[in-house]
Amino acid sequence: MRHETDRLRALNVPQRVQVELDEQRRPRVVMREPGNVKRVESLGENWRMDDEWWRQPIVRRYVEVVLEGGGRVVLFEDLITGEWFVQT
């Protein structure tokens, strides 16, 4: 049986990406999928978010970047697992 919660689809779910970092741990190259590799042209704001420390802590480091070609994306690093995600 399908529950209503199955039918609720979250919007703006983070998508996993591969990120190459420079020596200061700033994103340099972003790979969304094989063959879709973009160099980071410039860095914008960055901020940190700590939440839900009372159950499953969520700690993220967000970075706003402009990719080659002009696309602006928001990346974050999950500081617990070390994985990178894109979330606009």
Added chain:
Amino acid sequence: MIRTSHLTSDSAACCWIPLFALRCETARRPELASQSCALLAPDHPRPPRVWQVSALARHAGVKPGMTVSQAIGLCPSLKLCEPDPVHYDERFAQLLTALAGVCPVVEPVELGRTFVGTDGLEGLYGSPERIVDQIRLRIADCGLRIGSSGVESAIRVGWGRGKFVAWVAANRARPGEAVIVRPGEEGRFLASQPLGVLPLDPDTYRRLRQLGIKTLGALAALPEDAVVSQFGRPGRQLWQLAAGRISEPVAGRVAPEPIIAALTFFSPVAGQELLELALDHLIERALKDPRRSGWRVQVMRARAELEQGASWLVETRLKEPSASRERLLAPLKTQLERSPPAGAVERLAVEFTGFAPGTTELQLFARDANAAARAGRRRALQSAAEEIKLRIKRPMLYHVIAVQPWSRLPERRYALIDYET
């Protein structure tokens, strides 16, 4: 339909189907009966709030007025349904039409609750029990399906002198049953009823409870002046209702006389397209007539005066009364195609001759152009969604709903939900 200028009645039967809209939805979609489900409020799109709640959802703690995120937080398996007020109005109009067959004095209060004046019916049917039986019989025969069964098992009927006593009696009746309060027994009946049956705002209710007043009898036992000094003018009305001193009669509405909109052409017209356009325009004009407000059209005619003194007339009776221009135009267009006028038309008229009562919501629909436009858009979206579903075999239209708009995590703020058709 009987027309009189004095459609009032002291004795009243209150017919009440709680959660009428939700039950209409369950009748349309039987799978909802076994699920925790709730209807979203039609007049509160942002943020969406829960309107009517099924027993299973209520058991999980969901209450009307909650936001969607609160409701889903309490009941993760909650099935949310988009409301279809036009559909509920149509079903309620069906019920009102059936009741008008018992007595023309019908006063709808809200969706699912209406009063029927019963003065003089004893000569036709006998005792109040017989009158109530007759009402229930008419309701059962009207073919309306509510919830997972017939309407007769859901409706509660109360009979008494004045609307308040009848309403309280209906409130105390079990589903499918009736409570009758005979003349002279009102005081005793009301005395034992809880305060909640009074039309109280939450603050007054809380204050009365803090004063230790739990029943209408306890309120009526206080001096009227003391209640007035505490609660002002509304307090007087509450005291008089509790003491059975007010007996407000049922007030039916006089059905409007036929509404006619006519158009004389500069030169006789024979083109079907032009005639269809003219019919559309005339229907729109007739619908705007202020006498039509609060009524749906059930019977209408199109009449034409033709060249050389001939004439043309078609009449159509709608299975479901409507106040929508498109719905009224469709059958007339069909008739125009099937049996067009035998000559060029000099004068064309549209007449609304039969009406079915509507609800308060319906009156709002008729008066509030925005609400009507919203309902029209919703219908258009529904038919588009149905078409997409048929073609692609899966729903492709979604609503965006606020789940936790305050959340710091962007993915928790909004979600998509299937656009139900």
